Amino acid sequence: MGYIQDNLMPNEKVLFTANVHPAVFLPSVFSFVVSIGFVVYALMTGGKGDMTSGLLAGFLLLTAGWFFLFSIFLGVQALIILLTTEFAVTNKRVIANLQSSHSKERFQTVEMKRRLRHLRRYRTLYACPMVMAHRKAAS
Structure with a gap:
């Protein structure tokens, strides 16, 4: 499994996952x-x-x-960068695992102050210009 699946909190579900765009x-x-x-x-x-x-x-x-x-x-x-970067939006937070080739730092999570309810209305979430987001299929 990936970094995101290994670091989910109890009762946390992945709503969206994203990959780095091949434009890199x-x-x-x-x-x-x-x-x-x-x-x-x-x-x-x-x-x-x-x-x-x-x-x-x-x-x-x-x-x-x-x-x-x-x-x-x-x-x-x-x-x-393409193989080591992961993004996900869960029902509780935004998780990103960014591996930089210049440093060993990891940007792991961004806590959202707002509820993510309004994000569910959209089919695609763009985190940054070099990221393609995909809606996860209902399990």
Whole structure:
């Protein structure tokens, strides 16, 4: 089971669960596309045969390599965030298990002062722009 199921209080029911949106991979994809662009431009520039275009092509390939490594780093970081983050709204509180790749801190719960009755009218609850919420099927 996950963090949320393991930390429910007695008589607490999960109303909504949410996952991180796959858009966290966009910076990685953008960096990869930029690296491909550098490689293509280097291949077009390097075929001219003079020394200046050869040096420029070498520099562009080196830059493409750095962008490619950076895209791998961003992709692994996004995968860690996607796999280790959990959100839930229960009938008593909001629970979030956020694992940051930069620190070991955990944001566990947010106590709600208002009743959650008015939230039940909506089909989707958006906790933040990078989160997709899903209504849990009635058990």
